[in-house]
Every structure is written in structure tokens, then in C-alpha cells.
Amino acid sequence: MQSVLESILVPCPNVTFGCTKNSSYGKELTHEKECNVAPCSCPVEDCDYIGSYKDLYDHYDLTQLKRFTLDYFSCGNSFNLPMKISDKKIVIRMEDTKRLLFAVQCFKEPCGVYVTVSCIAPFTREVGAFSYYFSYAVDGNVMSYVSTEMKRVLEVSSQVPKKNFMWIPHCLLRDDGWLNIVLCIKISENDQQNM
Numbered sequence: 001m002q003s004v005l006e007s008i009l010v011p012c013p014n015v016t017f018g019c020t021k022n023s024s025y026g027k028e029l030t031h032e033k034e035c036n037v038a039p040c041s042c043p044v045e046d047c048d049y050i051g052s053y054k055d056l057y058d059h060y061d062l063t064q065l066k067r068f069t070l071d072y073f074s075c076g077n078s079f080n081l082p083m084k085i086s087d088k089k090i091v092i093r094m095e096d097t098k099r100l101l102f103a104v105q106c107f108k109e110p111c112g113v114y115v116t117v118s119c120i121a122p123f124t125r126e127v128g129a130f131s132y133y134f135s136y137a138v139d140g141n142v143m144s145y146v147s148t149e150m151k152r153v154l155e156v157s158s159q160v161p162k163k164n165f166m167w168i169p170h171c172l173l174r175d176d177g178w179l180n181i182v183l184c185i186k187i188s189e190n191d192q193q194n195m
């Protein structure tokens, strides 16, 4: 009976997004976790677009014509990321090694601000894993935060993060409402070993 069931092929639920993979019965969840075309939601406010991470990148590229100039970066290089706390979220693009979208978010709470970054893509080998580094300087104080493995999301959450964030206490915030962060995103060392 078991082998009869195993011979039944189940199509991937992402077939409408272009996945042609069939899994044997009972193993479909294993594939779903690795599916490269798992649908990702556009991080732009009021946009309902859903597509594979590659299509999402192209969609973003085509639709965000009025983007600010510093929204792209190269993997492994640190860059300045001025962010207005009230903006809550900015989208940045990795353009060289891989074409991927990342969301940098800040969450203002009474005693400080949480800052986090996530990669908008499924958790697959093709996408790989990333680590990141934040630093924040104000009045001669420098704070830094290192994450060895960045969060991977199919949809950017508006919930305050429970882990994987830098916390900037209220007393270190500037009066003008801006965060001057330096960010560096790179391919995680664990992933390089697998490549």
C-alpha cells in the first residue's frame, strides 16, 4: 500500500507560478520548503502583486520608478542607509551577486526602536543564506549588531520582531527622527561552504 501511495505524484501547489515539479505522495512538503517559485508579496504599501522572488524583483524594478537613488547595494559592501523612523520600512535591492529585494524595517516603541532586515525570498538553496551587520552612531557612541543568518520571508510582517534585530534605546535617538545606519549584507559563511 505504501509503495502504491508513493507512486502517486502530487503537483507542486506553486504550479501557477511556474513550478513543474511533482513530488511523490507524502513528500510534497519537503519540496514546498525548497520551491524556488514560492509566491512572495510585494513589500510596497497598497500593492497586491504576488510572484516568485525573481518576478517580484522585476515587478519592483518596473513599478518603482520614483525610487530614491540609494536603494541598491552590492553584496559584502557596507553602505549608509539613512532612514526616517516614521517611514517604518524601506526596500533595498541587491543587484550584483543575486537580484533580490530586502526590507529594512524600524519599529518605534516608547523606550526605543527595533531595526531589522529581512530577505524577501523563499528559503531555498538557489537563494542562499545571508548574514548582516548594522552599525549606528550618535554623539560619539557606536552600536553594532551582527546576525549570522538573516530572516527569510515571503511577506514582510508588520509585527515587532521577537529576534534578529538591533535595539536602539530612546536616549540614543536623534531629535530629527532619522536613523543613520550603516548596513552590510553578505553571503553567510555557512552558505559559502556549501557552494
Ligand SMILES: [Zn+2]
Binding pocket: 012, 013, 014, 015, 019, 020, 021, 031, 032, 035, 036, 037
Ligand atoms: Zn514547486
Ligand SMILES: [Zn+2]
Binding pocket: 042, 043, 044, 047, 048, 049, 059, 060, 063
Ligand atoms: Zn508592487
